[in-house]
Amino acid sequence: MLQNRRPTSVVLMLVWGLTGSVQAACPALRIALDAGHSQSRPGARSASGLPEVEFNVALAEVVAAQLRTQGYTVLPVNRRDEQPTLTERTRRAAAFKADLFLSLHHDSVQPRYLLPWLTPDGHAEHYSDRFAGYSLFISTVPARAETAAASRALAMQLGSALRAAGLTPTLHHAEPIPGEGRKLLDAERGIYRFDELVVLRSATMPAVLLEAGVIVNRAEEARLRQPAYRQRIATAISTALRAYCAGMQP
Numbered sequence: 001m002l003q004n005r006r007p008t009s010v011v012l013m014l015v016w017g018l019t020g021s022v023q024a025a026c027p028a029l030r031i032a033l034d035a036g037h038s039q040s041r042p043g044a045r046s047a048s049g050l051p052e053v054e055f056n057v058a059l060a061e062v063v064a065a066q067l068r069t070q071g072y073t074v075l076p077v078n079r080r081d082e083q084p085t086l087t088e089r090t091r092r093a094a095a096f097k098a099d100l101f102l103s104l105h106h107d108s109v110q111p112r113y114l115l116p117w118l119t120p121d122g123h124a125e126h127y128s129d130r131f132a133g134y135s136l137f138i139s140t141v142p143a144r145a146e147t148a149a150a151s152r153a154l155a156m157q158l159g160s161a162l163r164a165a166g167l168t169p170t171l172h173h174a175e176p177i178p179g180e181g182r183k184l185l186d187a188e189r190g191i192y193r194f195d196e197l198v199v200l201r202s203a204t205m206p207a208v209l210l211e212a213g214v215i216v217n218r219a220e221e222a223r224l225r226q227p228a229y230r231q232r233i234a235t236a237i238s239t240a241l242r243a244y245c246a247g248m249q250p
């Protein structure tokens with residue numbers, strides 16, 4: 001809301017005002033933000049033994065702060081201490097009248113690629129340094145079919161912004177092996193079709209799931225734990241939303 005914007009956003013609004021009134025509506029976007037998994041179902045396990053949910057929550061906090069700074073309204077659809085189902089998360093997004101649904105996750109690989117190792121502090125874990133990079137997933141059969149094209153447009157902007165920020169996609173989800181074999185829609189931007197993902201197909205608004213990086217990869221896990229790297233991803237997301245919104249205007 002306008003009264004909550006910081007001075008930089010006010011300046012930005014003035015610049016937008018000068019460049020065209022249609023873009024002034026963009027910060028009014030309402031973003032439902034999902035930090036994937038929960039404490040009881042923590043998702044993947046990183047090379048150092050940390051649960052994925054901790055990475056998701058930490059990134060979601062940075063992304064939410066970044067988007068609010070830019071004037072967007074952000075609704076976290078899950079709290080750290082609760083375990084909402086996937087459909088409850090999208091139901092909350094609908095109740096919030098969200099324009100977009102963004103689900104944040106961190107990635108792993110198929111068990112065949114995991115190798116045992118001893119972490120620097122001496123406990124046994126598994127890792128794979130074979131794959132690194134982000135992935136974007138969309139469903140082409142969401143609850144309302146007309147949102148599928150918008151989901152793809154949003155994913156394209158996210159992929160472009162992440163590439164521009166120096167990130168690269170991983171293409172390992174397209175490998176024709178059990179558990180993978182996802183349809184790659186855009187290799188350059190790392191966009192896959194994953195129709196069965198409940199959180200995407202049950203969303204009634206454009207929805208994208210971002211796997212921010214591969215946490216079983218030891219070097220990538222270290223990167224993903226850095227606040228500056230999280231901020232780089234968050235900034236890319238806000239850049240993508242601005243471009244997406246501008247593209248949606250008549």
Ligand SMILES: [Zn+2]
Pocket residue numbers: 036037043044052105106
């Ligand atoms: Zn996950």
